[in-house]
Amino acid sequence: MMVSNSDKKEKVLVVDDQKRNIQIVGNILSKGSYELAYAFDGKAALEKTKDQDFDLILLDIMMPKMDGYDVCNQLKKDSKTKDIPVIFLTAKTDIENVVKGFDVGGSDYITKPFNSKELLARVKMHLTIHQQRKTIIEQKDKLIALNTSKDRFFSIIAHDLRNPFMGLMSVLELMTKFSEDVTPEDITFYAIHLKKSTDNTYRLLENLLEWALLQQGRIEFNPEINDLAMITETNLNLFENLAEKKEIGLVNRIIPDTLIFADDHMIATVIQNLINNAVKFTPTHGKITINSRPIDNDFIEISIADTGIGISASAQKKLFHLDQKYTREGTAGEKGTGLGLVLCKEFVEKNGGKIWVKSEVGSGSNFKFTVPMRSC
Structure with a gap:
């Protein structure tokens, strides 16, 4: 059974080296319709992002070997994960650490101990922003593709459709100017040339019309x-x-x-x-x-x-x-x-x-x- 985008659960990765914190965040987020994944250190988190697609990452700062800042920095360097919003989980609220989090690409931070309403609200807000951003990018890509198609379409009309008519006009001009000298063999030759040119032009016009109707959603599909x-x-x-x-x-x-x-x-x-x-x-x-x-x-x-x-x-x-x-x-x-x-x-x-x-x-x-x- 196909799952529509509206029914698909948003996927959240929770990263913390403390099992208790993982459990608390998991319990709070279970109140929302999210698909949750967990990692207990920075390296494991980066590995998970390689083969899974996430909509949001909740990332602890104080972890052994690789802290949250380093993990976030790695995520933002990777084209696959650079656009995933990262919310830091931290007990550090001093300006220096908050600013550092934003400098490495963090989107927000939530202080420990967690307030369930605040956590749910921030998660919901950043998922909404992330989804809106993805929609804008998709619409932008569609507009670029449409603009490219429009340019190519006009190019075909301006060049490929113009050339056959120029050929037709040239042949007709010759036949008009030298009509007295035109032999039956010449007429046959010119007629074959005109037939060939008009056939190609007609086929091009048919394709142009079919394509234009299809782009406008006006062609019937039965x-x-x-x-x-x-x-x-x-x-x-x-x-x-x-x-x-x-x-x-x-x-x-x-x-x-x-x-x-x-x-x-x-x-x-x-x-x-x-x-x-x-x-x-x-x-x-x-x-x-x-x-x-x-x-x-x-x-x-x-x-x-x-x-x-x-x-x-x-x-x-x-x-x-x-x-x-x-x-x-x-x-x-x-x-x-x-x-x-x-x-x-x-x-x-x-x-x-x-x-x-x-x-x-x-x-x-x-x-x-x-x-x-x-x-x-």
Whole structure:
């Protein structure tokens, strides 16, 4: 059963070399909904923070071998623990020791003997502040990601969408200026060029629209039982002419009546984009094979493998990410933006699956993704 963030208990580490103090603090905090962990010295406390995540640390100052100041100092140097609030437990209330605690990164201090109401109030306050800080950081990261996506989106519109139109305008200008000298062969040549350019532009516009609607939450999501073989065959047919021109073989090895539980439009878009890329980056006389296999009776793995030019390891890291620009021409000069793979990742994950690629330069690429076999 999934545990929501609101139901998850906040985790508090109590560090004190005196067992009696541990018991007192534990009894007081048991009145709150906290998950407690204990350590009897500084070294043990640092070890616990390596393999466990804590929301707050209550730390005794006077301990043998490594006192609380040293422990706190170590915590603040570690990127994993530097943001965990530390409340010192101390009998020392003189200004010098209080200031020293703050200097090493402490958030607060509580004096011994403990007042249960004060302890609970301070723990609650610092956990609230810590949670609010985490929320702010998460929101900041989301805003940065959104801003990066927006910049990339406008870059595609300004550059990748502008270039095809410039090509169209150039061809039309030539045909207009020299219309009297244009032969039927010239018209055929220009028509093929215009068709190729408009097809690429239309596919880019489709991907841009789909991606924009998805980001706005305006695209419908209707998962249901679908025949994967039928979806695949329908999309393969769209590329028959293009594959035939490059003399590329298209093979569909998906068994009829292979059922998946997914949004048929989204999965069709994924398959269409992956086939388009395979055709684009496969040279003449190559081959593209689409296959599937069940995984643990819960998911179907679909693979679209080609005998194309392959992708380097460094380039593979840039795929599926809108903020990582990676584009190159196909084997026949076809253009691309990388947006199709970003859309594939969004659609696959929306349906509860994963997408990845295995490829080597000169040895082709194998794009794989998973979708559920039934309702989750």
